[in-house]
Amino acid sequence: MSAVNFNTSNQTLRQLLGNGLTYRVPRFQRDYSWTQDEWEDLWQDIQETMRPGGELAHYMGYLVLQSQDNRSFDVIDGQQRLTTLSLLALAVLKCLQELAASGVDSEDNRRRVEQLRQSFIGYLDPVTLVPRTKLSLNRNNDAYYRDYLVPLQKLPQRGLRASEQLLRKAFEWLARQVGEQYARPQNGAELAKFLDRLSDKLFFTVITVTDELNAFKVFETLNARGVRLSPTDLLKNYLFSVVYRESSHGQEIDALERRWESLVGRLGGESFPDFLRAHWNSRRRFVRESDLFKTIRTETPDKRKVFDLLREMEQDIDVYVALSNPEDDLWSEEQRQSVRELRMFSVRQPWPLLMAAFRAFNTQGMTELLKACSVISFRYNVISSLVTNEQERTYNGVAQRIAAGELASPAQVIRALSPIYVADDGFRQNFANKVLRTSAARNKQIVRYLLFALEAHLTGSVYDFDSPRYSLEHILPENPAGNWGQFSDEQVEAAVYRLGNFVMLETKANRELGNRPFDEKRPVYAQSVLDLTRRIAEDNSEWTLDRLAERQRWMARQATGIWRVAQLAHP
Numbered sequence: 001m002s003a004v005n006f007n008t009s010n011q012t013l014r015q016l017l018g019n020g021l022t023y024r025v026p027r028f029q030r031d032y033s034w035t036q037d038e039w040e041d042l043w044q045d046i047q048e049t050m051r052p053g054g055e056l057a058h059y060m061g062y063l064v065l066q067s068q069d070n071r072s073f074d075v076i077d078g079q080q081r082l083t084t085l086s087l088l089a090l091a092v093l094k095c096l097q098e099l100a101a102s103g104v105d106s107e108d109n110r111r112r113v114e115q116l117r118q119s120f121i122g123y124l125d126p127v128t129l130v131p132r133t134k135l136s137l138n139r140n141n142d143a144y145y146r147d148y149l150v151p152l153q154k155l156p157q158r159g160l161r162a163s164e165q166l167l168r169k170a171f172e173w174l175a176r177q178v179g180e181q182y183a184r185p186q187n188g189a190e191l192a193k194f195l196d197r198l199s200d201k202l203f204f205t206v207i208t209v210t211d212e213l214n215a216f217k218v219f220e221t222l223n224a225r226g227v228r229l230s231p232t233d234l235l236k237n238y239l240f241s242v243v244y245r246e247s248s249h250g251q252e253i254d255a256l257e258r259r260w261e262s263l264v265g266r267l268g269g270e271s272f273p274d275f276l277r278a279h280w281n282s283r284r285r286f287v288r289e290s291d292l293f294k295t296i297r298t299e300t301p302d303k304r305k306v307f308d309l310l311r312e313m314e315q316d317i318d319v320y321v322a323l324s325n326p327e328d329d330l331w332s333e334e335q336r337q338s339v340r341e342l343r344m345f346s347v348r349q350p351w352p353l354l355m356a357a358f359r360a361f362n363t364q365g366m367t368e369l370l371k372a373c374s375v376i377s378f379r380y381n382v383i384s385s386l387v388t389n390e391q392e393r394t395y396n397g398v399a400q401r402i403a404a405g406e407l408a409s410p411a412q413v414i415r416a417l418s419p420i421y422v423a424d425d426g427f428r429q430n431f432a433n434k435v436l437r438t439s440a441a442r443n444k445q446i447v448r449y450l451l452f453a454l455e456a457h458l459t460g461s462v463y464d465f466d467s468p469r470y471s472l473e474h475i476l477p478e479n480p481a482g483n484w485g486q487f488s489d490e491q492v493e494a495a496v497y498r499l500g501n502f503v504m505l506e507t508k509a510n511r512e513l514g515n516r517p518f519d520e521k522r523p524v525y526a527q528s529v530l531d532l533t534r535r536i537a538e539d540n541s542e543w544t545l546d547r548l549a550e551r552q553r554w555m556a557r558q559a560t561g562i563w564r565v566a567q568l569a570h571p
Contacts, residue, residue, distance in 0.1 A: 006209040013085060014199040016063075016206070017120055017134055022072050023065070025079045027139040028240035028257070029233055031163030032170075034080050039170055042084060043177055049201050050194065056201070063204040066211065073208070076234060079137075084170060085202070086135050087149070089120040091175035092182075092195045094152055099188050109188040116195055121150060141167060232272040235293060236260060243303040252303070259310055266317055270324060274348075279316045282352035283403045286396040319358045323351055332363060338370035344445055347377040349392045356399040357413065365410040371565075372414045378563045379422040382446060384430045391420045414567045421568040424560050431556035432549075437497045438472060448472055451504045454555060455532045457562050473505040473513070475521070475536065475543055483517040486544065495545055500552025503533050518543040 016023075049058040063078035075082060093113050100109035117123065122133035137145045144164045148155050155168050182194045243256055264272055277292050287295045300306050322328035326339040342350065350373040357369045380386050398416045401407045407416060422430070438444040445466075452465040463470070476484060476496050487495065495501055505513075509524050519542075526537035540547050 006207055008205065008207050010203055011206045012057075012200050013060075013202040013204075014119075016204065017199070020071065022134050022136070023075050023082060024072065024136040025075050025083075025138045025141075026237045026241070027244065028237050029075070029079060029138045031138060031140050031161070032080065032083055032167050033163065034084055034170060035166065036169075036173065038080070039084065039173055042081075042088075043174070046088075046198060046202075047181075050198065058202055060202050060204045063206045065206060065208045067208055068210060070208070076209075076237075078204070082135060083137060083141075083145075083167075084174075086121065087167070087171045088174050088178070089116065089195060090149055090152065091171060091178045092191055093117060093121070094171075094175050095179050095182070096188050096191050097152055099191075105188050112188055112192045116192060120195070120199065140164075144168075232264070235273075235276070235296065238293075238297060239300065239306050239309070242300065242306050246303045256306070256310065259314065263310075263313055263317055266321060268321065270321060275317065275320050276313070278320060278348075278351045278355060279313055281396040282316065282355035282399045283312065285400055286393055315359065316355050319355050320351065323348075323354060332367065335363075335367050335370050338367075338374040341374040341449070342370075342377060344442070344449065345374075345377050345382050346442060347381050349381075349388055350377065350395050353395045353399040353402070353413070356402040357410070360402050361410055368410045369413060372417065372568075375563045375565050376417060376421055379427050380420055383427060383434055383559075384422050386422070394420045411567060414565060418568050421565060424564075424569065427563075428553075428556045428560050431499070431559050432553045434499050434552075435497045436499065438474075438502075444472060447499070447502050448504065450499070450559075451502060451532060453562055454558055455504070455530055457558055459531045461531075469507060470504045470530075471507040471510045473503050473510050475501050475503060475518070476548070477515040479515060481515050483515055491545060495548055498548060498552060499555060500548045500550075503536055504530055505533055 045058050048054050060081055061078070063082070064076040065073040065078075066076050067073045093116060096109045096113045096116070100106045100113065120134070122135075133146060133150055135145075136142050140161055141163055144160070144167060147153070149167065149171055155171070157165075157168065160168070178191070178194070182191050239260075240253070240256060243252055267275055273289075273292070276296075277287065277289060280287055280292065280296070296309070300309055318330060322330040323339060324343065326336045326343060328339075331339055342348075354366075354369065354373065357366055361369070380391060381388070394417065398407065398413060401416065402413060407413045436443040436447055438447055448465045448470075451472075452463045456462050474496055476487060476492065478496055480487060480492055484492070503525070505525070505528060509528070513521055513524055518540075522537045522540075525533050528534055536551075539551075
């Protein structure tokens, strides 16, 4: 962060709003979205601060601002808090105005309204009564804020956007709290004292940057420290500002906004920055997460490039979303199995490659590549647990070559993936020593999948590995008690989650077996309909560390033939 041009300071609400400073929520920042849950949390914090003997100050968190002159600031992060505090100040003014209108210290309360308005809200032009506010909201909220809330006009309740309704409700809710707490008995001095004291008790850590790139660097650092910010909003602001700067046609801005919101909506629960990076890396040279915003900013300098980026994202978003949903209509039944496997493995590194392949190849080619990526992921990620940095670069490099037309067939793509295909010898060794702790739900699902794949390989019988008819059995139990005295505690810890110690068994039989010793389990295994389970009884008169290890080596040899990409296998 040493190269980033920014200033950091702690400032109270009074310091923020003083000295003629103004704050603007960028036109295309998200709308006001706080609800009663957030209003109540803020109000409770305020009450704790204001009570006799309460905390001396209340920390409001980070406020990220962008400015060239240190007088006018764009609010990059913190608009929800600043807007709500502005509404709180207006709620106090509303209560004072009502006291004056009802004849309670009318002249003094009118002076209080004007003084507090100038301190915390801005001022009204004495001729036109048009407000000159310290805070301006985004393009969807500012008109309602300026025309109705700031002048304390009668608030319309129909024909409003959802965010305008929230602004109205927040103002009315806060006005009720202020009125009930501070306007009884009817005392304007107490109301003014409340706002005046509060402005010195609320303080922020204010980070001021000079441009969007510096703002993004601050976002990265704060996110790494657990502060929840939105780089999506920052990117949106940049792209929209490029179009707004060049365009005199409101239709272009409206079209951009509709298409942007459609993109974000289609992502559902998926992260927009994750989608954007996968999209970018499926078409262009590899970009790390930390460099993504800088790269996009450099390569989208004008509105033509912005709309090109938008069109390309629209082309890719359906396949990106479908990669996390095996049941999506985009997939054939054969493809669904590979998508399920990638999801089960929690592997996303191939996604840019698969997005590029979807654009370039037909259904059959896509099926081949999905299968290859699943096998590579099983060997590389699940069994071998290798580091993913180089794997990610390989996938992205191949994706770039697909996008450039250098790899014209699925076979060429698969051959290009050879650097991340774990060779048979290494895979067998890693499999023979693999431990998967089934206390994790993902690992339990993988072990079930693995055992049923071995069963299908041996017998040709295909089972649903999620079927409740069968459950996962630990031959050496997780809690062996006194029935397994031949194993020390250290040996149990080392052996119980090895792949060779797992077997599938009919659920009812498994439940009845419990922690029984092997000589009692063996006859039950012998009666199973599953060949892999019966083999335990046929091949073992006792269960020892040596027998477990031998079984796992045998499983590793079978697995080498099951999870195999023919084009990448060495003779």
